[in-house]
Every structure is written in structure tokens, then in C-alpha cells.
Amino acid sequence: RAKTLGRSTCVGFTQAMNHDTQQRVELETQLRGAAAAGQLQLLYQPKVSLATGAIVGCEALLRWHHPVLGPVSPARFIPVAEDSGLIVPISDWVLRTACLQARAWADAGLPRTTVAVNISARQLLQQDLAGWTLDMLQETGLAPGLLELELTESLIAQDVEKMIDTFERLKEVGVRLSIDDFGTGYSSLSYLKHFRVDTLKIDQSFVRNMLTQREDETIVRAVIALAHNLQFEVIAEGVETAAHCALLRAHGCDEIQGYYFSPPVPAAEFEALLRGGRHLPLEAGATAP
Numbered sequence: 001r002a003k004t005l006g007r008s009t010c011v012g013f014t015q016a017m018n019h020d021t022q023q024r025v026e027l028e029t030q031l032r033g034a035a036a037a038g039q040l041q042l043l044y045q046p047k048v049s050l051a052t053g054a055i056v057g058c059e060a061l062l063r064w065h066h067p068v069l070g071p072v073s074p075a076r077f078i079p080v081a082e083d084s085g086l087i088v089p090i091s092d093w094v095l096r097t098a099c100l101q102a103r104a105w106a107d108a109g110l111p112r113t114t115v116a117v118n119i120s121a122r123q124l125l126q127q128d129l130a131g132w133t134l135d136m137l138q139e140t141g142l143a144p145g146l147l148e149l150e151l152t153e154s155l156i157a158q159d160v161e162k163m164i165d166t167f168e169r170l171k172e173v174g175v176r177l178s179i180d181d182f183g184t185g186y187s188s189l190s191y192l193k194h195f196r197v198d199t200l201k202i203d204q205s206f207v208r209n210m211l212t213q214r215e216d217e218t219i220v221r222a223v224i225a226l227a228h229n230l231q232f233e234v235i236a237e238g239v240e241t242a243a244h245c246a247l248l249r250a251h252g253c254d255e256i257q258g259y260y261f262s263p264p265v266p267a268a269e270f271e272a273l274l275r276g277g278r279h280l281p282l283e284a285g286a287t288a289p
């Protein structure tokens with residue numbers, strides 16, 4: 001009986017694994033042609049100043065419109081892209097598209113907006129991040145001060161010496177750097193003193209529970225204080241309600257990003273927000289923007 005059970009469990013596992021592996025292989029094959037087939041798209045989510053209520057920048061977020069599966073989440077396909085090495089051409093497409101878009105907005109005389117691009121861990125190990133970024137700025141003609149790179153703490157902690165050098169080269173020309181999902185990595189805080197980043201992004205998990213969990217509010221306040229004491233700016237992500245917004249403002253947070261102001265939107269829609277001069281309502285008692 002034990003043998004039968006063991007065997008059937010084993011068969012089930014193998015089938016499950018094959019199914020999973022097969023799905024990944026399929027996804028990888030399809031992802032390979034996605035950029036050329038025009039299935040990749042960048043959405044842009046506004047970053048808003050809590051001092052002025054104005055849009056000060058945006059984050060570029062990747063979407064894959066699969067012909068059969070529909071929109072596939074980056075959480076699902078970025079790992080596949082990393083394992084297969086496809087992350088290199090995809091990241092190239094992302095950075096080029098974001099830089100060209102930011103350049104077009106600047107050339108059109110729209111209010112100044114930075115564009116942030118997410119950097120993946122594997123990409124960082126495989127590529128010379130600084131060289132790649134500087135080449136792309138040159139190719140696209142974007143002012144370096146309009147580009148921001150978002151990196152996670154675990155990623156930075158992988159190779160501290162190499163990262164210090166990378167950051168120096170990027171800061172030298174004025175590229176902005178931010179630490180994404182801050183507070184969720186397991187690295188030591190001491191790395192912060194070695195890196196001249198511009199911004200800490202408070203992870204959305206803390207923001208989400210800030211109103212109901214005292215510990216999360218404490219962490220949010222502590223990160224804001226830490227950032228300011230280190231001369232960094234601080235932005236909260238995942239801001240979904242007026243109450244989140246008011247509390248973050250009361251605690252001195254510099255900027256917010258989240259569904260409360262706007263979800264990630266196509267370039268034309270982001271441009272319309274900029275042109276329309278859309279602001280976050282900052283008066284007390286204000287509700288939806």
C-alpha cells in the first residue's frame with residue numbers, strides 16, 4: 001500500500017513538474033518573439049509630490065499582451081525571461097522605449113517628468129549596468145537627469161564593490177537611483193551609507209496595512225525618518241486611498257504612487273494627465289482626485 005501510494009505520488013509529481021516545465025518552455029518560446037511581434041507595451045504610473053500635488057515623474061511598467069493568454073503579468077514572465085537570458089533583449093527594449101518616450105515628452109515642452117525603469121537581478125549580474133545605461137542615454141538623447149533606475153536591496157547586496165562603482169558612474173552623469181520595495185529585503189542597513197541613491201521607495205505591503213496595523217505605520221514613519229536623515233527622498237508605493245495619502249503627508253513623505261491618483265496607464269493617457277495639469281487634491285477633507 002505504501003508502495004502504491006509512493007508511486008502514485010511520484011507519478012503525480014512528475015506530471016505536475018512536466019506540466020509546469022512545459023508551460024515555462026512554451027512561455028519562453030512565445031516570449032522570444034514578443035518584442036518583434038509588438039506584444040510588449042510600457043505603461044506609465046505617475047509619481048506625485050505631496051508638497052505641491054503635481055506629477056513629478058512616472059514609473060514604466062512592462063506588459064506582455066499574449067495573443068491567446070491575454071495580458072501576462074511581469075511577475076509571471078520576468079522570471080522566465082531571467083532564466084532564459086531573454087531578459088537582456090527585453091530590458092534593452094524597455095530602456096530604449098522609456099528613454100525615447102521621456103525624450104519625446106521633454107521635446108514637446110510638457111512639464112518636467114522623470115521616467116523610472118525597473119532593473120532585474122539577473123540583468124545586473126550579466127551586464128555592465130552603467131555602460132549599458134550610458135550608451136542608451138547617448139543613443140536616445142535623453143537628459144540623464146530625467147532617467148531613474150529602480151533597484152531592489154537584495155540586488156544591490158549581491159556584489160557591493162561592483163555596485164558602488166556602478167552607482168558612482170551613473171551618479172556622475174546625473175542618473176537618478178532608487179531602492180525599490182524598501183524594507184522587504186534581508187540585507188543589512190549598513191549598505192545605505194555606501195550608496196548615493198536619491199530615493200527610497202517604501203514597499204506597498206507596509207502602506208497597505210498602515211491604517212490598521214500599528215507596526216506597519218511605525219515602519220513607514222521609521223523609513224521616512226531614515227531616508228531624510230540620510231538625505232534621501234522617500235516615496236510610498238501602493239497608495240490606494242485618501243486616508244493613506246493624508247497619513248503619509250502628515251508623516252512628511254515626499255511623494256506617492258498608487259491607484260489613488262492613477263493606475264499605470266498607456267503613454268498617451270499619461271501625457272494627457274501631464275497636459276491637463278492634473279493635481280492631487282491636498283486640502284484637508286479632500287476625497288478622490
Ligand code: C2E
Nearest residue numbers: 061062074075094118119120238239240257258259260264
Ligand atoms: P514594482 O516595481 O514594485 O512595481 C509596483 C507594482 O505595483 C506594479 O505592478 C504596479 O502596477 C503595482 N501598483 C501600483 N499602484 C498600486 C496600488 O495602488 N495598489 C496595488 N495593489 N498595486 C499597485 P506590476 O506592473 O504588475 O509589476 C510588478 C513587478 O514586476 C514590479 O514591481 C517590478 O518588480 C516588475 N517589473 C515591471 N516592469 C518591469 C520591467 O520593465 N523590467 C523588470 N526587470 N521588472 C519589471
Ligand code: MG
Nearest residue numbers: 059118150180
Ligand atoms: Mg519599481
Ligand code: MG
Nearest residue numbers: 180181201237
Ligand atoms: Mg516596488
Ligand code: MG
Nearest residue numbers: 180181203204
Ligand atoms: Mg514590488
